[in-house]
Amino acid sequence: MPRYIAQSNRNALPSILLFGLLFICYANSLQAPWYFDDLLRIVNNPAIQIKSLAPAELLQSMYYSGGLAGVSGGLHRPVAMVSFALNWYFSGNDVAGYHAANFLIHFLTAMMLYKTLLRLLAARHGSYRGDATQSQCIALTATGLWAVPPIQTQAVTYIVQRSTSLAAFFFVAAIWFYAAARQSEDRRWAAGAFAGCGVCYLLALGTKLNTVLLPASLLLIEILFFQDLSTPKRRRRILALGAGLAALLVVGCIGFLWVWKGNPIDYFHRAYQGRPFSLPERLLTQPRILWFYLSQIALPLPGRFSLVHEVAVSTSLLHPWTTLPALAATGAVLSIGVLCIRRHPFTALAILFFFVNHLIESTAIPLEMVFEHRNYLPSLFLFVPVAMALQYGLKAIPSQRRLLRGSMMAGVIVLIAALGWATHSRNSVWNDKKRFWEGALVKAPHTARPYLQLAAYHEAHGNWPLALKLYHHSLKLYDPAPKRARALAHTNMGTILNKMRQTEPASDHFRQALAIYPEHEIARYNLIFTLLSRGDYQNAMAHAEILLAYNPRHPYYL
Numbered sequence: 437m438p439r440y441i442a443q444s445n446r447n448a449l450p451s452i453l454l455f456g457l458l459f460i461c462y463a464n465s466l467q468a469p470w471y472f473d474d475l476l477r478i479v480n481n482p483a484i485q486i487k488s489l490a491p492a493e494l495l496q497s498m499y500y501s502g503g504l505a506g507v508s509g510g511l512h513r514p515v516a517m518v519s520f521a522l523n524w525y526f527s528g529n530d531v532a533g534y535h536a537a538n539f540l541i542h543f544l545t546a547m548m549l550y551k552t553l554l555r556l557l558a559a560r561h562g563s564y565r566g567d568a569t570q571s572q573c574i575a576l577t578a579t580g581l582w583a584v585p586p587i588q589t590q591a592v593t594y595i596v597q598r599s600t601s602l603a604a605f606f607f608v609a610a611i612w613f614y615a616a617a618r619q620s621e622d623r624r625w626a627a628g629a630f631a632g633c634g635v636c637y638l639l640a641l642g643t644k645l646n647t648v649l650l651p652a653s654l655l656l657i658e659i660l661f662f663q664d665l666s667t668p669k670r671r672r673r674i675l676a677l678g679a680g681l682a683a684l685l686v687v688g689c690i691g692f693l694w695v696w697k698g699n700p701i702d703y704f705h706r707a708y709q710g711r712p713f714s715l716p717e718r719l720l721t722q723p724r725i726l727w728f729y730l731s732q733i734a735l736p737l738p739g740r741f742s743l744v745h746e747v748a749v750s751t752s753l754l755h756p757w758t759t760l761p762a763l764a765a766t767g768a769v770l771s772i773g774v775l776c777i778r779r780h781p782f783t784a785l786a787i788l789f790f791f792v793n794h795l796i797e798s799t800a801i802p803l804e805m806v807f808e809h810r811n812y813l814p815s816l817f818l819f820v821p822v823a824m825a826l827q828y829g830l831k832a833i834p835s836q837r838r839l840l841r842g843s844m845m846a847g848v849i850v851l852i853a854a855l856g857w858a859t860h861s862r863n864s865v866w867n868d869k870k871r872f873w874e875g876a877l878v879k880a881p882h883t884a885r886p887y888l889q890l891a892a893y894h895e896a897h898g899n900w901p902l903a904l905k906l907y908h909h910s911l912k913l914y915d916p917a918p919k920r921a922r923a924l925a926h927t928n929m930g931t932i933l934n935k936m937r938q939t940e941p942a943s944d945h946f947r948q949a950l951a952i953y954p955e956h957e958i959a960r961y962n963l964i965f966t967l968l969s970r971g972d973y974q975n976a977m978a979h980a981e982i983l984l985a986y987n988p989r990h991p992y993y994l
Contacts, residue, residue: 450576454546454583458539461584461856465593465863466535471872472743472889473596477520479529484521497521515606515642516599534595542592545605546583549816550575552608555615556782559661566827574823577848581819584855585736586862587729590743591812593866599644604813606640607647614654618662646796646813655681656788660781671778707802712918713749715800720750722798723762725806726791732808733815738861743872745806746880746914766791782820790814804916869893884915888925900932907932923953931962939966957986961993 470479478484483500486493498514519537527533553575557566566574582588591600610633617629633654640647655678665671694700708715725747732740750759773787793814797803826848833841865872870893877886891906907925915921930945943966949959960979967976983993 450550450572450579451547453576454550454579455543457580457852457856458543458546458583461859462535462539462542462592462863464860465539465589465866466532468535468593468595468863468866469531469869471594471596471866471869474594477517477596478524478534484517485524486521487525489522489525494518494521513599513643515639516602516644519598519602531595534598535593538592538595538598538601541598541601541605542583542588545601545608546579548605548608548612549582550579552612552615553578553817553820555612555619556657556661556785559615559619570827570831574820574827577826578817578819578823580852581822581855582815584852584859585733586738586741586855586859587732587736587808587811587815589741589859589862589866590807591809593863594743594809597809600809600812603640603644603647604816606636606643607650607653607813608816610634610636610640610650611653611657614657615661618658646793646810649685649793649795652682652685652792652795653789656785656792660777660785665778704800704802710917710919711802712914712916713805715802717749717751718802718805719800720753720759720763721747721805722794723766724750724756724758726794726798727762727765728806729808729811733811733818736855736858738858738865739875741808741862742876742879743807744876744880744883744885746883747805749805780821782817782824785817786819786821789817882913884910884913884918884921884925887913888921888928891925891928895928895932900936904929904932919953920956923949923956923959926952927956927959927962930959930966934962934966939969942966943970955986957983 477500481500484497486497497517497520498511500510500512500517520534523534523537554571557571557574591597591604613629613633613636617626617633620626620629637647637650640650659665659674659678663670663674665674690700704715711718713721728745728747748756750756753760753763769787770791773784773791776784776787791814794810797807797810826844830841830844833844835841865875870890873886873890873893877890880886887906887910891903891910894900894906895903907929910925911922926945926949930942930949933939933942933945943963946959946963946966949956950963953959960983964976964979964983967973967979980993983990987993
């Protein structure tokens, strides 16, 4: 019993420290308003707005239909959507409940990372031989350096990105279960832990699909911490096994994509048609973006963060000139990671885990170029070598040199406090929608999205002339989905002009929106009412029939 109490106390102190530290960082984010996809996925999504906890309603919340009432959609991140539905049931559209849930998920993810690091530090082949107290210090420091920095605010304070933080929680929990199973001498416990790993994997996949790479991460952890790499024959055998499993994972991902999106070649062709960049351009640009992410982590000044970043697309190895150096540096760092596998497994884990878990969102799939929340999961183990170096530094200082040891420990505390200040400062920007989008506009002045969002803010606050100017200016600028962005700008200008009783120019904007993007249903829907107000019933009916062809059961269209 005393041993159990001591173990509980050792676990309680890190929990209290992490909770208190993170609460200070995020306490000012509980009233941050809805942003961007929050409106689409939560506020204007009838599927998650449940009125009871009946299984049928919870099941329906898993399906997303583009925010259309009475229209059944496809299964979309079902675990995350059920969590939003539960939030809606208990707190409606009050943002505080959603932020509290996001904060709790972030804290639990940090605690699971801490426990996982303790497991890996105790692994037989992990090369670390410190005592339990030193392991706790390393695990707690590495966890704090991961959880506190402002780059994580996009996965925590941006409500809809709960899918990112919750997926990371299940991901790291699966790693903990795997490590527990591999370290257990009790077969029943090991079997249960492996089952827990499988359940967490399924929950992670149901939260966000970038977690499909968990088997690759587990293979990496197996090689680094649970395999004896001391003999060349053993290393060759593991290399062959790893190559085979990697090939199997690639085939599995292709098969999964085929089931999910159809023929992958057709999917990539269609998807890239709607982007202002090609597949080769995206592949050339992403190494530069990965180094940009790493620079944000290394120099986390609050002003360097934004929901929108302006990145020049790499059209060749030499344009822009940073393309080739970024590719070379990526190759060099990956080589260092591979060379560290035998003697420095935690350094290898930090490097290889980061790049492996960027493979889905930062390579060929035609997603938007850059989002900070994509680093939430890949950066989990990035700070372990830093924490270990600090611990080794403390051990190297003679015990009689107390001033030097104290200065070093104070430096770590100051570093974490500075990171906490940066996160608190970034969260204060999230609290003010106007300031948030003005900051994004300063960082991305040649990108349409900040202008569109600022225009929507001023439109909602009755400043229609300024909103019209901002919408008009956005038409000339870059957007990752240009047709939709320009159609939206014209539609919103038409809506404002309708409110100003200028129906003829309003109709022109709706028609321009449809000329750019014929599938833009909101433009067609608004055009119908403009036509009705002018008595043009025949054209109004024609457009209504087109809408019903898109969504035959849509109640508003009917």
